[in-house]
Amino acid sequence: MSVSLEGIGLTAGGQPLLHPVTMELSAARPHVLLGPTGAGKTTLLRLLAGLDRPSSGRIFAEGRDVTGRPVRGRSVAMVYQQFINYPSMTVFENIASPLRVARLPRAEIEARVQGAAGLLRMTPYLSRRPLELSGGQQQRTAIARALVKRAALVLMDEPLANLDYKLREELREELPRLFAESGSVFVYATTEPAEALLLGGRVATLSEGRVTQVGPAGEVFRRPADLATARVFSDPPLNEAPARQGDGRLVLAGGIVLPAPAALLPDGPCTIGIRAHELSLDPLPGAVPIPAVVRVAEVTGSESYIHLDVGGLPWVVLAPGIRRPEPGEAATVWLDPRRCLAFGADGQLAAAALAEPA
Amino acid sequence: MSGAQPRVAAPVGRKDAAPVPAVLPGTRRSARPEMLRAIGPRLLLALYIVFLLVPIYWLVNMSLKTNAEIASGMTLWPERPTLENYRRIFTDASWYSGYINSLKYVLLNTAISLLVALPAAYAFSRYRFLGDKHLFFWLLSNRMAPAAVFALPVFQLYSAVGLFDTPWAVALAHCVFNIPLAVWILEGFMSGVPREIDETAAIDGWSFPAFFVRIFLPMVAGGVGVAAFFCFMFSWVELLLARTLTTVDAKPIVATMTRTVSAAGMDWGLLAAAGVLTIIPGAIVIWFVRNHIARGFALGRV
Numbered sequence A: 001m002s003v004s005l006e007g008i009g010l011t012a013g014g015q016p017l018l019h020p021v022t023m024e025l026s027a028a029r030p031h032v033l034l035g036p037t038g039a040g041k042t043t044l045l046r047l048l049a050g051l052d053r054p055s056s057g058r059i060f061a062e063g064r065d066v067t068g069r070p071v072r073g074r075s076v077a078m079v080y081q082q083f084i085n086y087p088s089m090t091v092f093e094n095i096a097s098p099l100r101v102a103r104l105p106r107a108e109i110e111a112r113v114q115g116a117a118g119l120l121r122m123t124p125y126l127s128r129r130p131l132e133l134s135g136g137q138q139q140r141t142a143i144a145r146a147l148v149k150r151a152a153l154v155l156m157d158e159p160l161a162n163l164d165y166k167l168r169e170e171l172r173e174e175l176p177r178l179f180a181e182s183g184s185v186f187v188y189a190t191t192e193p194a195e196a197l198l199l200g201g202r203v204a205t206l207s208e209g210r211v212t213q214v215g216p217a218g219e220v221f222r223r224p225a226d227l228a229t230a231r232v233f234s235d236p237p238l239n240e241a242p243a244r245q246g247d248g249r250l251v252l253a254g255g256i257v258l259p260a261p262a263a264l265l266p267d268g269p270c271t272i273g274i275r276a277h278e279l280s281l282d283p284l285p286g287a288v289p290i291p292a293v294v295r296v297a298e299v300t301g302s303e304s305y306i307h308l309d310v311g312g313l314p315w316v317v318l319a320p321g322i323r324r325p326e327p328g329e330a331a332t333v334w335l336d337p338r339r340c341l342a343f344g345a346d347g348q349l350a351a352a353a354l355a356e357p358a
Numbered sequence B: 001m002s003g004a005q006p007r008v009a010a011p012v013g014r015k016d017a018a019p020v021p022a023v024l025p026g027t028r029r030s031a032r033p034e035m036l037r038a039i040g041p042r043l044l045l046a047l048y049i050v051f052l053l054v055p056i057y058w059l060v061n062m063s064l065k066t067n068a069e070i071a072s073g074m075t076l077w078p079e080r081p082t083l084e085n086y087r088r089i090f091t092d093a094s095w096y097s098g099y100i101n102s103l104k105y106v107l108l109n110t111a112i113s114l115l116v117a118l119p120a121a122y123a124f125s126r127y128r129f130l131g132d133k134h135l136f137f138w139l140l141s142n143r144m145a146p147a148a149v150f151a152l153p154v155f156q157l158y159s160a161v162g163l164f165d166t167p168w169a170v171a172l173a174h175c176v177f178n179i180p181l182a183v184w185i186l187e188g189f190m191s192g193v194p195r196e197i198d199e200t201a202a203i204d205g206w207s208f209p210a211f212f213v214r215i216f217l218p219m220v221a222g223g224v225g226v227a228a229f230f231c232f233m234f235s236w237v238e239l240l241l242a243r244t245l246t247t248v249d250a251k252p253i254v255a256t257m258t259r260t261v262s263a264a265g266m267d268w269g270l271l272a273a274a275g276v277l278t279i280i281p282g283a284i285v286i287w288f289v290r291n292h293i294a295r296g297f298a299l300g301r302v
Helices: A041-049 A091-101 A106-119 A135-148 A165-181 A193-199 A217-222 A227-232 B004-013 B028-063 B067-072 B084-091 B093-126 B132-144 B147-161 B167-191 B195-204 B208-219 B221-237 B240-244 B253-258 B268-289 B293-297
Strands: A002-012 A015-026 A031-034 A056-061 A076-079 A153-157 A185-190 A202-207 A210-216 A239-246 A249-252 A268-274 A288-300 A303-310 A313-320 A330-335 A341-343 A349-351
Touching: A002 A041, A015 A041, A015 A056, A015 A185, A015 A210, A031 A041, A031 A193, A041 A076, A041 A153, A041 A185, A076 A135, A076 B195, A091 A106, A091 A135, A091 B195, A106 A135, A135 A165, A135 B195, A165 A185, A165 A193, A185 A193, A193 A217, A202 A217, A202 A227, A210 A217, A210 A227, A227 A268, A227 A341, A239 A313, A303 A330, B028 B268, B067 B268, B084 B093, B084 B268, B093 B132, B093 B167, B093 B208, B093 B221, B093 B253, B093 B268, B132 B167, B147 B167, B147 B240, B167 B221, B167 B240, B167 B293, B195 B208, B208 B221, B221 B268, B221 B293, B240 B253, B253 B268, B268 B293
Parallel strands: A031 A185, A031 A202, A076 A153, A153 A185
Antiparallel strands: A002 A015, A002 A056, A202 A210, A239 A249, A239 A268, A268 A341, A288 A303, A288 A330, A303 A313, A341 A349
16 A cells, blocks of 8 residues: 655645645554654644645555545554543444444454454453553553554554553554554654664654655665754764864864865865764774864663863764763863765755765 | 540540530640631531521421411421322312323423523534634523513414414423523533544444434433533423413413412312422423533533
8 A cells, every 4th residue: 555645735714734744654664753852753644644735735545645535535544642532432342433323244343353352461450440450551542443444544643652661562563563464554653762773663753844865764864864853863962062064174163173175075164963872982993173162961771972062062972881970070082984964055964974984 | 434535536426516525624725726717617517517507498388377377377397297288289280280291391401401401502612604703602692592582473483373372382482492501501511522432433334313313412411411511491480481482271380380279269279289389390300400500500611
């Protein structure tokens, strides 16, 4: 099954909520919409579902134009971030809801509901009501309802955001598998870069109502097309530094010269971006030392996030092991040019590495 | 017996309002403020409830007395209790038909108000349309005019179309006040239901009427109950329109009660019995919505 968007956009009150998007969604791999809150993920999902009408463009399902077709007539299932179930019905009836409406034979409904409930380990709770369940169980009820329908298009809007850590890990692993077997086009919206990478498949990054890049998750992560994409796809936030290319040299704001081939970047201002885990507090071969001041250190078990002030810019370094430098202490960050992203003045990626990997 | 014991025991066991503390000599000075603190709130509450209940008690009291006893002086309870007053109401058609007439138009009105208000409240809660906020406020402003304003035009109109002196006349007239109120209450309750439920039902394929009845209504059942309660109560106690729009066939109980001055003077006991019977339906309805009533007074907004 496949769904394709051609210039789908939404404007409300003269303000564009979603700039026109053109993309192909196939059943082969999960699709992840990645972006911060307010980037337009939910808007795009609602347009895909047919809950909202696009102000421009067309949507095709299986090659047929379904633009403007009301949601009742579409083969869609959706799971929201909030746990949405019908409180007056039992869990069984909640899961069976789309099948009851479709007037499937009783035995078939029973079999499908039991199957989905088994996969999501909800079998013991089928006779309860949703509000008597924990949050995780409520969300699994909603997911089961999306699963039994065997819809051509399954949409998930941050379905795991309100769940506790353990459940999230578990479901994150299971979800793509559950829906891959059904042959549905699976679209998953999230704010977390790690989730996008773990789910694999194709990623579409969104920033301020714009789809900035579409591609395989790993590739988009390694070669973000522009600064906005790199920012969306970095957690902790991307470390950035203004720089200038001129006279065959690349100079950072503090006067530090980065070794880079002269032909790599055009002359003029540019932005260097590097992710927290690519920086080091210990000398690295081929890296450039940059003086910094420690602001705060966060230790998360086996790793430490060291927040630094680098010439007035807030940077974060992910250091292995437990390190507790005192705030105000001087530190040296080692910047490996081979791991730097360089963006031109227009924000487009100019180079995914300032030097060939050694 | 130690001095501390009565200090602790007295307030706990004390349910009546008589604040005479049993304090042993020698402990008096230190015990008094403590006693006050323990009994004070109970005393206030007791007084409050007494004042609230006195008129109702007096009504019940009177309804069980004979006219002679009522007129002869003050007695705190009936000396010769009688059910004669109640018997007359239940056997005399001019009395019991008043209750039937009242119930007819009250139930009619409650049903009409809810049937009209449910879709209207859903629309106000779920859709944005031109002038929705103004229209919503205008609805409530209908309640700000006194009933007397509507009495004349409605009387003339009903006379012209032949609705006069029917239960429908009063039921429809009361809609002017009850539909806006029901819309406001229901809108508040409906806006508390996440829109995603509607969408999920649509995605599942539910038709709108099926969704509304099977899924949505159970979620706002409390609101429906509260709206019904307010419609019922308003319609039940409203006097002016009910009396203006009826004469004989549909004469409501409130009208019967205010016209009962016979040649022999006031029939106090009978009126009191009628009063008691008039309170009962309201009390029953309140019982059903007691858990939602506070939210109802806030028009469903929490």
